[in-house]
Amino acid sequence: MARHKPDPLIVANLEEATxxxxxxxxxxxxxxxxxxxxxxxxxxxxxxxxxxxxGLQARRKELADAVGVFAKLNKDTLFRDVRTLxxxxxxxxFRLSNPSIVQDRGVTEAMSLAKLxxxxxxxxxxxxxxxxxxxxxxxxxxRLALAGVKRRQRDTFFIETAREKLPEEA
Numbered sequence: 001m002a003r004h005k006p007d008p009l010i011v012a013n014l015e016e017a018t019x020x021x022x023x024x025x026x027x028x029x030x031x032x033x034x035x036x037x038x039x040x041x042x043x044x045x046x047x048x049x050x051x052x053x054x055g056l057q058a059r060r061k062e063l064a065d066a067v068g069v070f071a072k073l074n075k076d077t078l079f080r081d082v083r084t085l086x087x088x089x090x091x092x093x094f095r096l097s098n099p100s101i102v103q104d105r106g107v108t109e110a111m112s113l114a115k116l117x118x119x120x121x122x123x124x125x126x127x128x129x130x131x132x133x134x135x136x137x138x139x140x141x142x143r144l145a146l147a148g149v150k151r152r153q154r155d156t157f158f159i160e161t162a163r164e165k166l167p168e169e170a
Contacts, residue, residue: 025161067092 011017071078071085071092078085084093103109116124136144137151144150 021159021161024159025163028161029163 011020079094084091113125
């Protein structure tokens with residue numbers, strides 16, 4: 001099969017650039033219309049699926065709650081030697097979560113930090129160091145170079161279409 005190399009579109013003057021941006025604006029509007037239609041269809045499909053699944057989900061929750069209550073009431077006998085019980089159609093069991101640290105009722109994080117400082121238990125306090133980039137922006141380039149950083153600014157091309165103005169042929 002022979003290769004086909006496309007000829008690139010070349011914009012040679014301001015008039016052609018203006019026409020091209022006008023066509024881009026029209027294409028943007030058409031793309032938005034297609035995407036809006038697509039989203040509307042997706043929303044309708046999701047609503048239909050939610051309506052069909054609603055009764056099934058309610059029944060599933062009812063059964064899961066009942067099995068959970070049964071397992072908790074009979075935990076000592078059912079799970080004496082095992083953490084998981086295979087019921088054929090699935091497994092039930094209890095899992096220990098990973099330990100985590102939570103605040104006591106009425107105690108804020110600031111209160112806990114103050115108490116740790118007071119007791120000298122600073123190994124329980126995390127201090128995060130990071131570059132103050134907003135401050136570094138005000139430094140001269142020579143000082144930035146001493147720290148192994150540099151200022152970068154980019155000049156990027158953009159096209160911003162005027163949504164209210166479209167060419168007549170669009």
